Amino acid sequence: MANRPTIVLLPIWGTGHLMPMLEAGKRLLARGGDLSLTVLNMAPPTPESAAEVTDLVRREEAAIAAGQADTIHFHNLPIIEHPPNLLEMDDFISELVQLHVPHVRDAIAGLKSPVAAMIIDFFCTPVLDVSGELGIPTYVYFAGNASTFALLLSLESNKGKEDTVDVPGLPPVPRSSLPSPLQDEASKSYKWFVYHSRRYMEATGIIINTAAELESNVLAAIADRAPPIYPIGPVLSLKPPADEPHECVRWLDTQPPASVVFLCFGSMGSFTAAQVREIAEGLERSEQRFLWVLRSPPAEGGMHPTDANLEELLPDGFLERTKGKGMVWPTMAPQKEILAHVAVGGFVTHCGWNSVLESLWFGVPMVTWPLYAEQHFNAFTLVADLGVAVGMKMDREMGNWVESWELERAVKCLMGSSEEGRKVREKAMVMKVACWKALENGGSSYTAVQRLYARAAGGQNVETPSTVEDI
Structure with a gap:
């Protein structure tokens, strides 16, 4: 009417x-x-x-x-x-x-x-x-x-x-x-x-x-x-998975439960070539399985990241050396479907609140890598208040620069046997139950x-x- x-x-x-x-x-x-x-x-x-x-x-x-x-x-x-x-x-x-x-x-x-x-x-x-x-x-x-x-x-x-x-x-x-x-x-x-x-x-x-x-x-x-x-x-738009699984999801199907750390930085997140090399080195040394959504900085005059040229950005031999235990995806990926997958055990995130809620909805603990807007403050609350994330040292004056060894440390902490990682994983599961019950x-x-x-x-x-x- x-x-x-x-x-x-x-x-x-x-x-x-x-x-x-x-x-x-x-x-x-x-x-x-x-x-x-x-x-x-x-x-x-x-x-x-x-x-x-x-x-x-x-x-x-x-x-x-x-x-x-x-x-x-x-x-x-x-x-x-x-x-x-x-x-x-x-x-x-x-x-x-x-x-x-x-x-x-x-x-x-x-x-x-x-x-x-x-x-x-x-x-x-x-x-x-x-x-x-x-x-x-x-x-x-x-x-x-x-x-x-x-x-x-x-x-x-x-x-x-x-x-x-x-x-x-x-x-x-x-x-x-x-x-x-x-x-x-x-x-x-x-x-x-x-x-x-x-x-x-x-x-x-x-x-x-x-x-x-x-x-x-x-x-x-x-x-x-x-x-x-x-x-x-949480206000989330959760839809049934696609009839034909995404290539990232098919790759996750081949991985053990809770073994993969997922790296994704939102619709506006991208890094310089130098930072990409640091990430690659940190992931390789961590020896953890990973799924990395990697995008290039916006074209001149644009605001949104562009699809990445992996051969230009990644260190020589990186994809070959990590074959089977790592996947780098050069464009947008279905984040919610990936976080919902049983193989995903951790999430390196830019700390946008929608992404945080999606991670908590599926009980996935986080490593914080804030980039812009209120994300640095969100990162503080995730670590100091909610206890669902491992923090990282970064240089905001250098564009939120993170050294390879610091990413290596944080990923090992989140995915490994440390007491801090165990507590963060347990708290993420508590928050998952709380989110589901709230609705x-x-x-x-x-x-x-x-x-x-x-x-x-x-x-x-x-x-x-x-x-x-x-x-």
Whole structure:
């Protein structure tokens, strides 16, 4: 029905933001009621990201046509001129969102359906002016973890601190573990994050892609410092494996259980030729089985890594010497299918939160190799708080440089018989069970979605807790 109430989703264009928010919206639809979702799409700023979003929307619309007709609608916002002379991505995103505010207002005014609520990306707080003006309950969707949200809430109280900062629910955090934009308090990026953190207080609620059991200390510590919090994660898009297994999966089928360390660094991760040689030397000396997704830096003017030329990048004879116990894959690979495979026993990761959740969902312990955004902070929490990862020494000033011997040490620790590795592996399995139980009927995340549905979508007869502490 054209006039059924709708929940408006406003993501930013990155698939790491768009996909989790869309999956969260689908969870609300699954709770029942005569509702729809309306997704407002901002035009991506690069051809690569535009192609990703177009492909995603095409797949979603095909699925809707096959059985979910008239429940999810995509609305493209007008293409606007990008902000000029912005070098930092956080500045660029925030200012581009600000330029979209009048178009968001027009799009909502033009909807034929009544708007029950809005869910906006955590970069989209300028849009709170529109929802406040129109009287629409609005929730911030935080695609990262609760620890990063707590860090943003505590920015102003930590201003001027030089060595460590205090984040509610966490041990003291070294400033060296903060995201780059938050290390320079005079930068425009820092000021934008302070702006966003203040505006979070105006939201009707905060939806976080985590589970109460994963970050219980942090969630308890910020429960009275923010609007109502809904930890509904892990929010993952888990699909049945392909009919024809990927070549990486077929190779894993030949390996012993829990014997392979998987190295993969996200859609934006790549390394210099010198760093690639260090990785190869470290892996070879570790004598561990490995599956390494290796991509080259972006072409000039591009943002996304390109397929790797293995003969040019790898040391002479490396592939031959590691044949049978190692595989290097030079393009994108099905990360979730690989992490789900019984042969995978560890994951060297860039620590993007979506990748972390996928790893925990399958009970795979990690080695941290953060590259950008909030990943250094995530790496700190994975080691110091959650205890599901082995950390590595790296030089951030040299582009997150890691020596071969340090990778060798970390991989041996994770996959071998050390006490540290054993504890990390055990904790990862504990977190796997916690994630699965959280999403079961009556689990903490299932209940958080029920609470959110009851408030945002007008659900009826829902017996639910009222605070994070009750979950």
